[in-house]
Amino acid sequence: MTEIRIRFPEGRKKALTLSYDDGDSPDARLIEIMKKNGLKGTFNIMSMLFDLPEDHVKERMRIVKEAIFNSDNEVACHSYNHPHIAGMIKTGMIQETLNDRLRLEKEFGRMVRGYAYPYGSHSKEVEEVLEMCGIAYARTVHAHESFVLPQNWYQWNPTCHHNADIMRLADRFLNGDPASAEDPYLFYVWGHTFEFNHDNNWNKIEEFAEKVGNRDDVWYCTNIEFYDYYQCFKGLKFSADESIIYNPSATDVWVSFGGTKEPVKIPAGEIVKRG
Numbered sequence: 202m203t204e205i206r207i208r209f210p211e212g213r214k215k216a217l218t219l220s221y222d223d224g225d226s227p228d229a230r231l232i233e234i235m236k237k238n239g240l241k242g243t244f245n246i247m248s249m250l251f252d253l254p255e256d257h258v259k260e261r262m263r264i265v266k267e268a269i270f271n272s273d274n275e276v277a278c279h280s281y282n283h284p285h286i287a288g289m290i291k292t293g294m295i296q297e298t299l300n301d302r303l304r305l306e307k308e309f310g311r312m313v314r315g316y317a318y319p320y321g322s323h324s325k326e327v328e329e330v331l332e333m334c335g336i337a338y339a340r341t342v343h344a345h346e347s348f349v350l351p352q353n354w355y356q357w358n359p360t361c362h363h364n365a366d367i368m369r370l371a372d373r374f375l376n377g378d379p380a381s382a383e384d385p386y387l388f389y390v391w392g393h394t395f396e397f398n399h400d401n402n403w404n405k406i407e408e409f410a411e412k413v414g415n416r417d418d419v420w421y422c423t424n425i426e427f428y429d430y431y432q433c434f435k436g437l438k439f440s441a442d443e444s445i446i447y448n449p450s451a452t453d454v455w456v457s458f459g460g461t462k463e464p465v466k467i468p469a470g471e472i473v474k475r476g
C-alpha cells in the first residue's frame with residue numbers, strides 16, 4: 202500500500218489561515234492588510250455586541266460588519282455573551298451557542314458554522330453542545346508552534362498567537378517541503394486586533410503578511426474552507442487495492458501518493474483509475 206495524503210487545491214502542500222476574536226473596529230485594518238497580501242481568515246464574534254444600544258458599540262460593529270462584508274473572510278461564533286462557557290449549566294451553553302449562531306446568521310445573511318472558545322474555555326460537554334448546535338469546528342488557544350493538521354475538530358489548536366516569533370515560524374513554513382508520503386502544512390495564526398493597538402505592533406503583522414502572502418505555493422483559506430475541503434478528502438472512496446478512486450463531493454480534491462512526485466487531482470463527481 203502507498204501512503205495517501207491530502208494535498209490542498211491545485212496540489213499545494215501549504216495552507217495558511219488566520220482567526221481573530223471578539224469583533225472589534227481594528228478588524229477593518231487587519232482585513233485591509235490581509236486583502237493586500239491575499240490572506241484569508243475567520244472573525245469570531247460575540248454577537249451580543251450587535252444588540253447593545255451604546256453609540257460607540259453600534260459604530261464599532263458597523264465597521265466590523267462592513268469590513269467583513271467587503272472581503273472573502275468567514276464570520277464565526279464566539280458565544281453570544283462571551284462567558285467562561287465550560288462552567289455553565291448545559292442549557293446555558295446551548296443558549297450561548299445557538300443564540301450567537303442565530304444572531305450572526307441574521308446579521309450577515311449567511312450560514313455560520315465555525316467557533317472559537319471564549320477565553321479558550323473548553324470542556325468535553327461544551328464540545329457536545331457545539332456539535333448539537335451545528336458547529337463544525339472549534340478553535341482553542343493552545344498553540345503548538347508547528348504546522349500539523351487538526352486531529353480533533355473541536356480542539357483545533359493554532360500554530361501560534363501573533364505575538365509568538367512568527368517570522369521564524371514563517372521561515373520554517375516557507376522553507377519546509379513535506380515529502381509525498383507526509384501531511385501538508387497548515388500555518389494557523391490567532392489573536393485579537395485590539396492587541397495590535399495595545400502593543401503598538403501593527404508592523405509585525407504587516408511584515409508577516411508580506412512575507413507569507415501572495416505566493417503560488419500556499420493556499421489561503423478561511424477556517425471553514427479548510428474544514429470543508431478536508432471533509433471532501435475524507436469522503437473519497439478507494440478500491441481495496443487503492444487503484445480506483447471516486448470523489449462523490451462537488452469539490453475537486455488533490456491527493457499525494459507516497460513515492461510519486463506530483464499530486465493527483467480527483468475531479469468532483471468523477472472516478473480516477475491509477476495505472
Ligand SMILES: [Zn+2]
Nearest residue numbers: 222223319320
Ligand atoms: Zn474573546
